[in-house]
Amino acid sequence: MDSRESNALSRELGDALRRARRGSEVRFGNLAEELGWSPGKISKLERGTRGTSLPDIARYVGRLHADQPTYDHIMTLAQELNTGHLVRPHEPAVPDDLRALLLHEQTARVIWSYELVFIPGLLQTMDYARAVMCATVGGHRAAERIARQDIFDKPRPPEGRFFLLESALNYVVGGPQVMYEQMLQLLFRGGVRLITFANLPVSLAAAFTFMTFADHAPVAYIESGSLSVFSDDAGTTARYRQACQDLDQVALSEEQSRSVFAEWADRYDRLREEQREAGGEAVA
Structure with a gap:
C-alpha cells in the first residue's frame, strides 16, 4: 500500500x-535487508503513515523472533x-497504561481536558x-x-488547557490534607480554568479530552468506566472542537x-487543622 494519512x-x-523491534536484537538496517524493504517503508509503517498486507506484518514480527x-x-x-472509533478496555477508571492514550498524549500539540467530578489525571498529585x-x-x-x-x-x-466543573473541587478525595495539596497544585499550575454550575451548557454535560497534533488529524478521547474510545472520525472531532470553543466561552479566566x-485551599487547610485537633475525619 502507498503512503496515507x-x-x-x-x-x-x-x-x-x-x-x-527496539526490544529485539535485530538492527533496523538488517531488518530492512532481510525483508527486502526500503528503510523508508519500515519507518512509515512504524509511524502509521502507510499500510501493508497481513502476511507482511507476520513476516516483520517473525524476523524479530x-x-x-x-x-x-x-x-x-x-x-x-x-472505523474511526478505537475502543480499548482497561481496569475501571484506570486507563493509564493504554498505549493509544500514552502515544497520543506524548505527541499532542494541544491537550484540551474537561472533567466533571475528578481532577484530570494529568494534574493529579500522587496522593490524590x-x-x-x-x-x-x-x-x-x-x-x-x-x-x-x-x-x-x-x-x-x-x-x-484544563477545564474543571466546580463539583470537582468539593468532591473530597482522600481527606482534607490530600485535597489541600491538590488545590495548591491547581493554584500554581497554569492553563487551568473553572466552570461554574450557573454557566454550564447542555453541550458540556460529559467529560472528554480533545487532542490536536502537528502532523495528523485531531483525536477525541472519552473514558467511561472500563472502556475508553479514541475517535478521529471527522464528524465526531468537529463536534468536540466546537465543545472546546464552548468551554473557552463559559469558563472563568485563569486569574478568576x-x-x-x-x-x-484555605477551606481544606482549616478542615485539616480541625481534623488534627479533633483526632478524626473532617468533612468538607
Whole structure:
C-alpha cells in the first residue's frame, strides 16, 4: 500500500511494531535487508503513515523472533478494522497504561481536558491519584498516572488547557490534607480554568479530552468506566472542537479560577487543622 494519512489504529499498530523491534536484537538496517524493504517503508509503517498486507506484518514480527504474546497482540491490531472509533478496555477508571492514550498524549500539540467530578489525571498529585485508585485497583497504580505527566517536562511539551466543573473541587478525595495539596497544585499550575454550575451548557454535560497534533488529524478521547474510545472520525472531532470553543466561552479566566482554587485551599487547610485537633475525619 502507498503512503496515507495515519489514523489512531495505524499509529497504535506502528507503535507496537516499533517497540517490538527496539526490544529485539535485530538492527533496523538488517531488518530492512532481510525483508527486502526500503528503510523508508519500515519507518512509515512504524509511524502509521502507510499500510501493508497481513502476511507482511507476520513476516516483520517473525524476523524479530518476538514472543507469542507480542505476536498475537500485533496480529490482532493488524486485523482490526478502522472505523474511526478505537475502543480499548482497561481496569475501571484506570486507563493509564493504554498505549493509544500514552502515544497520543506524548505527541499532542494541544491537550484540551474537561472533567466533571475528578481532577484530570494529568494534574493529579500522587496522593490524590492513589486515593482515587484505591476504590478500584488499589493505589499501586498511581505511579503510572503520575508518570504520564512527564510529557510536560519535554523540551517541546504540549500545551495543556484544563477545564474543571466546580463539583470537582468539593468532591473530597482522600481527606482534607490530600485535597489541600491538590488545590495548591491547581493554584500554581497554569492553563487551568473553572466552570461554574450557573454557566454550564447542555453541550458540556460529559467529560472528554480533545487532542490536536502537528502532523495528523485531531483525536477525541472519552473514558467511561472500563472502556475508553479514541475517535478521529471527522464528524465526531468537529463536534468536540466546537465543545472546546464552548468551554473557552463559559469558563472563568485563569486569574478568576486561581482565586477560587485559593479559597478552596484555605477551606481544606482549616478542615485539616480541625481534623488534627479533633483526632478524626473532617468533612468538607
